[in-house]
Amino acid sequence: MKINLDIIAEELSAFSPRRAGRKKSDTTAPNLQGVGLYHSQSSLSPEICYAVDADSISDSFSCPFGITLAVVGNTAGLLPDTADADILILDRGDAQCTFSDMFNALNSVFLKYQAIDTRLSSAVMKNAPLQEILKIGEALFGNPLILFDKNYCILGEADSRLEKLELVCDKWSDSKMLSIDTVNAIKTSPEYRRASESSDICFVSEEYFAYNTLFAPVEGSGSPLTLAVMETNCPLTRVQRQLALYFSGILRLALGRNHLSSGHSLRFEDFLKELLYDTQIEQAVIDRYLLAMNWKNGDNYLLVTFQTNRFDKINSIYNNICGNIEKQIPESFAFYFEDNLLTVINLDQARLTKTDAVHMLSIFLREGLFHAGISYIFFDFSTFSSYYKQTLGALEMGEKYSPHEWCYDFEDYVLHYFMHYGTSRIDGRHLCHPGVVQLYIYDSKNKTNLLETLRAYLDCGGNAVLTAQKLYIHRNTLYQRLKKINGIIHTNLDNANVRLFIMMSYTFVDLLGLTPVES
Incomplete structure (x- = not known):
């Protein structure tokens, strides 16, 4: 960690630095x-602060160009304020200390900050908990620290002795957060408005907040985070602003290694894992978590599960892979669950088709390292665990029947899966052909009857004349409907397995008393 003379002057303030x-x-x-x-x-x-005794400086002293000097003692004006060097004059005053004592004091300042930097670097490298890193930061600032997310929920804190801080409990996530009144007071402060325009550090006075506080943005994250340094023990000086810049950089590294940055929220990851454990979560809570990602429950999503054959269980490697996937695929979220790497892709927000998304992920599916199972397209996170089971089913069936391939789409292996397990593992409605689901949704929105038209057409063995007679419609009307159906489901109805799969989907719905989409 490098420091400057401002920091040294503050640390040695007892010696009246000038x-x-x-x-x-x-x-x-x-x-x-x-x-x-x-x-x-x-x-x-230029990276060394050179100590020199004022008694050794005479009228003939020529100040070297561009270096840093710490002059111990009174120079009596021998060093001009216009010298092209960075100079700190330390007056010993009444202190009974020698030049050696002052040199040791200077050295102790560097040792202090080097020790803190070493502790922080070690904590980042070993993926230490955020609480531990903030605790080290507290030693750096001499003041308590809090890390907030963009909604001013507390992600981490090093000190719980902030009695004046007005906190409330977020009923959706059970997290502590600043009250709405407090957030509004911060955002209406003149300094905050000025700093927010340039993403700069801002100082909010006690008039607007419980404590005089420095708010420093933790840059490099898709979901903005803010570090708060609260003045309880040491005054917030310009030096503390400089340290805040340094420490926010440390947090950016730490959060990157712990997979909190780049839009990756550990709370959102925990939320998805709760869904995978089949935890019942209210729809309003689901919507709240998705909103934090700027996603909607009704968007179209794809889930891809990567299964590795050789696992290096070093978290930093895991996180690098997840980070690379999220950079490669817009509007994606990657995380590890039960020794598998899962990637959720918001196809609508990313403006991708299923084929496009899989193609973009193919660079991660190297021979002998990754195999991938791909779910149906889905739009309701309350059924998230079923689509994870689809990816596992695709991997299991794919490796059994097509071991030389690397990418398995559940749609291609659903018949194999059904022959093995029926509906014992996955809800029947989630085994339905995606085209049946799409037609059901289209009919619901447009008050049409395409789903029954397709069923009648398949029941009649693809005979258009018999189908038209059965539905009491003209043959041209039937052809128009079939054209509309093909435009919706994008499926080859001439394929015998596709026809069988679709007819089985109708059977799932009838026998189990289901609808293709959960109401």
Whole structure:
């Protein structure tokens, strides 16, 4: 971790530090990583803060160009404020300390920040819990920290002693969050309005919030996160703003490795896993979680399950794969469940067909590493677990009957699956041919009767004359309906297996007393 003279001056404030040399605006970037003794004949590095005793500076002292000096003692104006160097003058004052003591004090500042940086780097590398990283950050700032999501729900906090903080419980997720009044007070503050235009750090005073607080955006995430540093122990200075920039970068790395960034919410992942465990969740709660992803329950989705033959159980590798998939496929969400990698794709939001989505994922299906099972297209997350079972069924049947292929669509293997398990594992309505479901939805919306037209046509063995007579319609009307049906279901009705599958779907609906779509 590199620091600058602003940080050193604040840490050594007991020695009445005074800045000289270049303007502060030119030297706010962190550029120093250690302290050394100044020798005029030695080669000087811009990354070292050189300590020099004021007693050794005379009228003939020529300030080196572009370096950083920490002058210990009173220079009596021998160093001009216009010198092209970054200079910090440390007046020993009444303190009975030697130059060596001051040098050690300087060195201790670097050691402090290097130790914190080492702890943070180690925590990120071992995928430490967010709570642990925020606890280390608390030592960095000397103040409590909270990480909020875009709705100001608390994702993590390092200190629970913030008595003045007004929190409420989000009834949908049981998470603690700021009250609506508090959020409105923050967003109406002048500093927040100014900072929000440039995604900058903003300072909100106690007039608008329970504590003087720095709000720092954690950039690089599709779903915006905000770090809050609250003034309870140490004053929030410009240095704390600089540290907030550094720490938000650490959080970005940590959240990336823990798969929280890039729009990937652990809460949404936990929500999907609850659905996979067949936990009953109210529709309003489902809608709330989907809204956080800017998704709708009525959008068309596809679920793909990747099954690996060789597993390296290092979380960072898992997360890299998930991150790559989400970058490759717009409007997708990838996560691990029961040693499988699952990817949900919002086809409507991504403006993709099922074929397009599978083609884009094919680069991850390398020979000997991944096999994939693909579900039907679905639109209701309350039935999410059935479509996961479809992907597992596709993998099982595909590997049994087509072991040399790598991608198995449940639609191609549903007959095989039914012959093995019937409807004992998957609800009969979720074994229906997708075309039957699409026709049912179309009829419901448009008050048509295409579903029964198709059934009559198949019952008559594809004979248009007999079908028209059975339905009491003209043959041209039948041909118009069949053309409409083909445009909806995109299925080859000349294929005997397709016809059998569709007729079985009608049988599922009749015998089990179901509809193709759950009401």
